[in-house]
Amino acid sequence: MTTAPSGSTTPTDWTDMTSTDAPTTERPAAAAPQDASAREIDVRVDRASGRYLPEVPTPVIECTDVDIFYGQFRAVHGVSLVYGKNEITAMIGPSGCGKSTVLRSLNRMNDLITGARVTGKITYHGQDIYGSDVDPIEVRRRIGMVFQKPNPFPKSIYDNIAYGPRVTGMKVSSMDDLVEESLRGAALWDEVKDKLKQSAYGLSGGQQQRLCIARTIAVRPEVILMDEPCSSLDPIATARIEDLMEDLRKDFTIIIVTHNMQQAARVADRTAFFTAKAAEGTGDRTGQLVEYDLTSKIFSNPADRRTEDYISGRFG
Amino acid sequence: MSSITAAGGPPAAGAPQGGRRGQSFDPSSLARHSPRYGERAVMVVLQGAAMLSVLVTIGIVVSLLLPALSFFREVSVGEFLFGTRWTPRFPGQESYGVVPLITGTAWTTAIALLIAVPFGLGAAIYLAEYAAPRVRKVLKPVLEVLAGVPSVVYGFFALTFVAPFVLEDLLGIEVGTFSVLSAGLVLGIMIIPTVASLSEDAMSAVPSSLRQGSLALGANKMRTTLRVVFPAAVSGIAASIVLALSRAVGETMIVALAAGTQARVVTGATQPGQTMTGFIAQTATGESTPGTLSYNTLFAVGLLLFVLTFVINMISIRLVRRFREAY
Ligand SMILES: Nc1ncnc2c1ncn2[C@@H]1O[C@H](COP(=O)(O)OP(=O)(O)O)[C@@H](O)[C@H]1O
Ligand SMILES: [Mg+2]
16 A cells, blocks of 8 residues: 655654654653653654654553453453553454454543443543542543544534534634634645535545544544544545644554554554454453564564464464 | 336347356356246235235215315305304204314314323333333333223213313312313323333434443433434424324324314313314214205214314424434
């Protein structure tokens, strides 16, 4: 798959990014230690090249020993990992290994599935998001989500963006400005600026998906979860979304599930590899985290044999 | 029809292609192997069914129209539509102003909708969006059974329970045995299941991906329901209300039993009154000789009922087209 050349891949750009990191972030706590502990990593995969990353991510979301059940069925077992601030974290692995399940548990979207249950601990800035006093709506305001299939509302392009700010009661001085800003943020403005009042269903699949991203960033979350956001798109639309993610990384923390290893290699700072293991007694295939590391490491020098097999296409 | 004749085209083009491949049997031939008589027969039967229902409808309209036309030869349309005295069976002082019957129908229908729309939609929202699947599995069939209770049962209920106990004793509203209020209330109860069940279908049919999209933005459930699910389901919801409305306008037993038989202009909910259907039921069961004016009156009222229902349907289809958010 080819990636469209992007302005953000020029060698000077990353310095630019780190220096502008603090002012553009609403919660500045994360930027400082990142610079302090910055360490050059040789990442030889496409766009990820030349990026400084701390050895240990600055945690935004942290999973500790997480198990996720659907009724009696344990879909995921023993996941512990830290999603870093302003990083793109990819979760890869064969289908059915629980990537979506883990992703949905991060903003409590799995509450919507009857019988879904999480044990262990998932924290957002140290707060247990499954704590008894936590409102899942508040969680989702801070941790937004983009779905596998574009799911714009059957409303106008404008109303799709304005919906989130309106229903969450965001104080907005000018909705028009916010809509424009969000559409620009999702690299969609130029394509739709003349038809904001038209139905979002008139857009192409790739445009719809960027609209969904625009809609998500309109409510200013800190984290954006993406579940195979490109799986229904053609390569060109995919490349545009990948470019977009690179831009969004400056302002948001992105966690992406992808079926596509090249995509993870291209966009992600860190990659978590999951696989499913059949339980001895029941034969239930339970997902587990095999390895989590810098993307460069995962793809060039994985520590686990199973990762290597998967990366090299020997299974999955 | 057209698909079958159109399919006849390709074989000529397919044959030479098969020859080019040079195989003994012809896997690439697009020619039809069998004439498919079965398919054709099924189509004819289905076509017949469709035609039959159209013909029956036309037949009904015609049989309604002819006696109604003879009625209007004796009574002018203006007198019929705008006259406020309805005394077709008072020898010597017959008057054919249908306004009293229209007010009777309007009152009972309006009261019925006032009851059925909020309760029906509330029930639908609860079932589609809030109820646990197990609860829904039990309640939905109950609702559908309720929709099938014979209306004479409801009429009896209005007469013997709602009017004397609920309205007079419990709520302290002075109504007689007959009132458009008690008829309308019970009519409303009767059509709640229609509104609830069909609206629930419409809301459940909205893809859950839309709900998830809304919830993932931090919208709560009520806002998601009202601002995403509801607009997306509005055509089905409107259809349920229109159907319920048509049932209320056309319902006979309840109003015949509970509203009364005095055809007079109704100006308050506690008054008795006669509806269009109530009049038809009362008159049709009495003796009227075909061809007489009193007989033709039935058809004039029937035609009016038909036209009203038709107009209501047309208007609501227009409205729905304008407001729906098709997914
Ligand atoms: N809503 C659900 N109800 C029950 N089981 C589910 C549900 N969603 C996923 N699962 C099961 O959980 C496991 C992991 O699924 P999923 O997270 O979708 O995997 P992935 O996204 O990695 O392909 C699979 O065995 C799947 O069948
Ligand atoms: Mg998945």
